[in-house]
Amino acid sequence: MDAGPVLWVLSQTCELESVRRGRAKPMSGVMKRMGMIFRAKANKALDRAEDPRETLDYSYQKQLELLQKVRRGVADVATSRKRLELQLNQLQSQSSKLEDQGRKALALGREDLAREALSRRAALQQQVTDLETQHSTLQGEEEKLTLAAQRLQAKVDAFRTKKETIKATYTAAQAQTRIGEAFSGISEEMGDVGLAIQRAEDKTAQLQARAGAIDELLASGALDDPSGMHKDDIQAELDRLSGGTDVELELQRMKAELAGGPSAQQQAIEGGTGQGSAQQQSQQQDTPRFDKQ
Amino acid sequence: MIVRIMGEGQVKLADSHFAELNKLDDELLAEMENGDGPGFRHTLHALLDKVRALGTPLPDDSLEPSELILPAPDATLEEVRTMLSGDGLIPG
Numbered sequence: 001m002d003a004g005p006v007l008w009v010l011s012q013t014c015e016l017e018s019v020r021r022g023r024a025k026p027m028s029g030v031m032k033r034m035g036m037i038f039r040a041k042a043n044k045a046l047d048r049a050e051d052p053r054e055t056l057d058y059s060y061q062k063q064l065e066l067l068q069k070v071r072r073g074v075a076d077v078a079t080s081r082k083r084l085e086l087q088l089n090q091l092q093s094q095s096s097k098l099e100d101q102g103r104k105a106l107a108l109g110r111e112d113l114a115r116e117a118l119s120r121r122a123a124l125q126q127q128v129t130d131l132e133t134q135h136s137t138l139q140g141e142e143e144k145l146t147l148a149a150q151r152l153q154a155k156v157d158a159f160r161t162k163k164e165t166i167k168a169t170y171t172a173a174q175a176q177t178r179i180g181e182a183f184s185g186i187s188e189e190m191g192d193v194g195l196a197i198q199r200a201e202d203k204t205a206q207l208q209a210r211a212g213a214i215d216e217l218l219a220s221g222a223l224d225d226p227s228g229m230h231k232d233d234i235q236a237e238l239d240r241l242s243g244g245t246d247v248e249l250e251l252q253r254m255k256a257e258l259a260g261g262p263s264a265q266q267q268a269i270e271g272g273t274g275q276g277s278a279q280q281q282s283q284q285q286d287t288p289r290f291d292k293q
Numbered sequence: 294m295i296v297r298i299m300g301e302g303q304v305k306l307a308d309s310h311f312a313e314l315n316k317l318d319d320e321l322l323a324e325m326e327n328g329d330g331p332g333f334r335h336t337l338h339a340l341l342d343k344v345r346a347l348g349t350p351l352p353d354d355s356l357e358p359s360e361l362i363l364p365a366p367d368a369t370l371e372e373v374r375t376m377l378s379g380d381g382l383i384p385g
Binding site: 029030031032033034035037 | 296314315318319321322325340359360361362363364373376377
């Protein structure tokens with residue numbers, strides 16, 4: 001017997017639970033070997049490589065961190081810009097104050113004071129110009145960084161979508177393999193499921209056919225009805241004949257009814273339901289027999 | 294423990310029955326390896342009967358992985374031997 005591949009397969013599937021628990025020797029028995037081979041095939045179908053979903057998640061995490069850094073950069077630049085704006089405001093209000101003071105000094109005839117005020121204002125003005133340059137530079141930086149952050153955000157979003165798609169696909173594939181594994185993943189086993197469905201369909205058809213046949217047999221009197229609900233052919237004929245008289249009776253009753261007499265429909269309805277329940281009973285009695293086939 | 298009988302369905306068995314089935318299973322393997330056709334058939338049927346008697350069948354629509362798999366009742370010694378050798382149950 002060519003045992004080589006079996007040994008190889010067995011060496012691949014030594015994690016079989018019953019083996020791990022020490023209940024069974026890994027090498028014995030037909031049903032164990034068959035089970036192991038099925039499992040080995042199913043496991044082979046499941047990619048043994050590292051889970052790509054974890055890698056994707058890690059990569060996404062890294063991208064998020066990068067995005068966070070860029071955003072923090074944007075926030076830092078924005079803070080600096082605001083500080084500059086505050087300083088500029090202060091300088092400008094100081095500058096206009098000095099201008100006012102110069103004007104007042106001139107009005108009071110103190111040209112020397114006015115000159116002092118204006119020269120201080122000129123120095124402030126220089127600072128303002130410098131700060132304004134810095135401000136516009138910072139503003140440019142901020143805009144660039146904001147744009148970069150937006151682009152990165154879009155990329156990270158796109159990556160996340162793609163990652164989720166890949167993960168979903170992977171999970172679906174894995175689930176499919178697992179379902180395959182559950183059916184033992186193999187054509188023979190899938191055929192087995194097909195067989196099960198076929199069996200169920202056959203069983204239903206057979207039951208229906210048998211129920212019909214039994215009704216006929218019971219009606220003809222060839223089969224004894226243990227429930228005593230069905231009648232033999234003679235009784236059936238008698239019933240039919242008496243049924244005929246019933247019809248006559250019925251007609252008479254109806255005529256009487258039309259003439260203003262009491263209703264006689266009740267009797268006809270009761271006769272109908274009696275036969276229906278007898279049929280159901282014979283079907284139920286037969287059901288367990290088919291399960292053993 | 295879930296046991297599949299090929300072509301028939303799945304059966305749930307208590308682990309305590311394992312030792313009992315193990316004996317028949319080992320016997321079956323020995324007969325297969327010795328090429329004892331009639332013995333194989335007899336033991337296979339005994340094993341299948343025992344599994345059916347001790348276990349409760351799973352509904353057809355249940356989805357459980359089988360831990361053990363048994364050949365179909367009409368499987369021949371050669372068929373089982375082929376399944377257990379070469380490429381196993383599915384080629385490739």
